[in-house]
Amino acid sequence: xxxxxxxxxxxxxSEAASLELGCNYSYGGTVNLFWYVQYPGQHLQxxxxxxxxxxxxxxxxxxxxxxxxxxxxFNLRKPSVQWSDTAEYFCAFFPxxxxxxxFGTGTSLTVIx
Amino acid sequence: xxxxxxxxxxxIKEKRETATLKCYPIPRHDTVYWYQQGPGxxxxxxxxxxxxxxxDKGSIPDRFSAQQFxxxxxxxxxxxxxxxxxxxxxxxxxxxxxxGPYEQYFGxxxxxxxx
Numbered sequence: 571x572x573x574x575x576x577x578x579x580x581x582x583x584s585e586a587a588s589l590e591l592g593c594n595y596s597y598g599g600t601v602n603l604f605w606y607v608q609y610p611g612q613h614l615q616x617x618x619x620x621x622x623x624x625x626x627x628x629x630x631x632x633x634x635x636x637x638x639x640x641x642x643x644f645n646l647r648k649p650s651v652q653w654s655d656t657a658e659y660f661c662a663f664f665p666x667x668x669x670x671x672x673f674g675t676g677t678s679l680t681v682i683x
Numbered sequence: 684x685x686x687x688x689x690x691x692x693x694x695i696k697e698k699r700e701t702a703t704l705k706c707y708p709i710p711r712h713d714t715v716y717w718y719q720q721g722p723g724x725x726x727x728x729x730x731x732x733x734x735x736x737x738x739d740k741g742s743i744p745d746r747f748s749a750q751q752f753x754x755x756x757x758x759x760x761x762x763x764x765x766x767x768x769x770x771x772x773x774x775x776x777x778x779x780x781x782x783g784p785y786e787q788y789f790g791x792x793x794x795x796x797x798x
Binding site: 574602604606612613614615619621660664669670671672673674675676 | 687716723724725726727728731738739741773775784785787789790791792
């Protein structure tokens, strides 16, 4: 069955620390991969996406993610987090032959000033 | 730029009551998706519509129904509400001619509380 696994449920970092959030998906076919961010009280916003090509993709606000096909992973990274990055982060995939998103359970990131 | 609009933003209902949630997609978007996000959970796909026809169905309970109207707005009707229906319901819209289903824009959600 299709699923997304996010390894960390809660992450607490100090400002300027580096961030890496793990994401693994389970699906036998070709997928399109996404990271969404949900700031407190707000809607989901797209951070970055991967469809094909260079497995290292850059998104908004200094975020990047690397697709490693052999590991079915799409980890999110940021070299230096800011207090404003405090939010919930969701990894998701959309199968090439499917009609819906599959979301992970989310990672809550708290950045301490 | 115009975004996805949902109304109401907050709704409180009692058990066994009915609720209607509305979603207004971005202009010229032809597809609407509904998701349910329980407390501390990931968004779960409920149902989607393309050009006013149901295009896909996810984990939507039989007590729920939805439709898309001629102006492309969509309504999610929920009957015989249960405590477990308390969640954030948000919709997303996309355009098949521009980005397709991968370019979904999400609304702010309706927070439904069932007491």
